[in-house]
Amino acid sequence: CCLLCAAILICHSFFHQLPFLCGLHFLERRASETAHLIVGRTGKHLFLTDSDDGRRPLLLQMVQDHDDIKFRxxxxxxxxxxxxxxxxxxxxxxxxxxxIRRQHELPKHRLLxxxxxxPHIVHVDRGIMDRNETEVSANLCGPEEEMIRGLTQLQWERVDVSFQKSSQRLVAxxxxxxxxxxxxxxxxDVISHMMDNFLV
Structure with a gap:
C-alpha cells in the first residue's frame, strides 16, 4: 500500500509538476515522450502514456478500487x-x-x-478535511485532479518539512x-518525528 501511494504521488508529480522541468510545457512533453527509453515501462506509467488493451492508465486506475483489485x-x-x-x-x-494538496490548499509560508x-518540521496538519475546499475543486477536470480527488476521499495527515537553512537543502x-x-x-529529525508519532 505504501508503494501504491508512492507510485501515485510520483505519477502526479511527473505528469504535471516535475520541478526540475521548470513548468515548461515543451520540456514536460518531451520528457513524457522519451521517459520510457530511460526507465522503460515505468516511464509510461509515470506520464500516463500506458493504455494496454484500451484500459485507462494504471495509475489512474489505482486511485480507486478497480475490477478485483482493491486499491483505495x-x-x-x-x-x-x-x-x-x-x-x-x-x-x-x-x-x-x-x-496531496491542490495549490490553494498549501499552507502559507509565513504560517510555517x-x-x-x-527543527525541520515546519507544519503539521492533523487531517481535518474542509468540505468546502473539496467542493470548490470538485468541478475541475484532468488526470491530476482525478488522482488528487481519488486520494483525498480518504483522510490524510500532512507533515510539511523544510531544509531551507540546511547545507543539505539542494538534496532535500x-x-x-x-x-x-x-x-x-x-x-x-524527520525520521525521529515519524518514530515518535507512530505506534508500532
Missing part, C-alpha cells in the same frame, strides 16, 4: 495515512504533489513555524528520507 480499500485499511512533504528544494517531487525538537528529496546518513543527516 487497501489504503483505507490503515488507521492513519500520513504524507511527509518537502515544502521547498525538492527538485523531483513538488510540495503540492507530495503533500519550526518545532524545537524537530533524499534528505527527508536520510537516504545516506553522511549526505542527508539533517533529515534525522
Amino acid at each position: 480499500s487497501g489504503l483505507r485499511s490503515f488507521k492513519r495515512r500520513v504524507a511527509y512533504a518537502n515544502a521547498n528544494f525538492d527538485h523531483m517531487v513538488g510540495w503540492r504533489t507530495s503533500s 513555524v519550526r518545532d524545537e525538537k524537530y 528529496h533524499n534528505t527527508i528520507q536520510v537516504k545516506s546518513y553522511w549526505l542527508n543527516s539533517d533529515g534525522a
Whole structure:
C-alpha cells in the first residue's frame, strides 16, 4: 500500500509538476515522450502514456478500487495515512504533489513555524478535511485532479518539512528520507518525528 501511494504521488508529480522541468510545457512533453527509453515501462506509467488493451492508465486506475483489485480499500485499511512533504528544494517531487494538496490548499509560508525538537518540521496538519475546499475543486477536470480527488476521499495527515537553512537543502528529496546518513543527516529529525508519532 505504501508503494501504491508512492507510485501515485510520483505519477502526479511527473505528469504535471516535475520541478526540475521548470513548468515548461515543451520540456514536460518531451520528457513524457522519451521517459520510457530511460526507465522503460515505468516511464509510461509515470506520464500516463500506458493504455494496454484500451484500459485507462494504471495509475489512474489505482486511485480507486478497480475490477478485483482493491486499491483505495487497501489504503483505507490503515488507521492513519500520513504524507511527509518537502515544502521547498525538492527538485523531483513538488510540495503540492507530495503533500496531496491542490495549490490553494498549501499552507502559507509565513504560517510555517519550526518545532524545537524537530527543527525541520515546519507544519503539521492533523487531517481535518474542509468540505468546502473539496467542493470548490470538485468541478475541475484532468488526470491530476482525478488522482488528487481519488486520494483525498480518504483522510490524510500532512507533515510539511523544510531544509531551507540546511547545507543539505539542494538534496532535500533524499534528505527527508536520510537516504545516506553522511549526505542527508539533517533529515534525522524527520525520521525521529515519524518514530515518535507512530505506534508500532
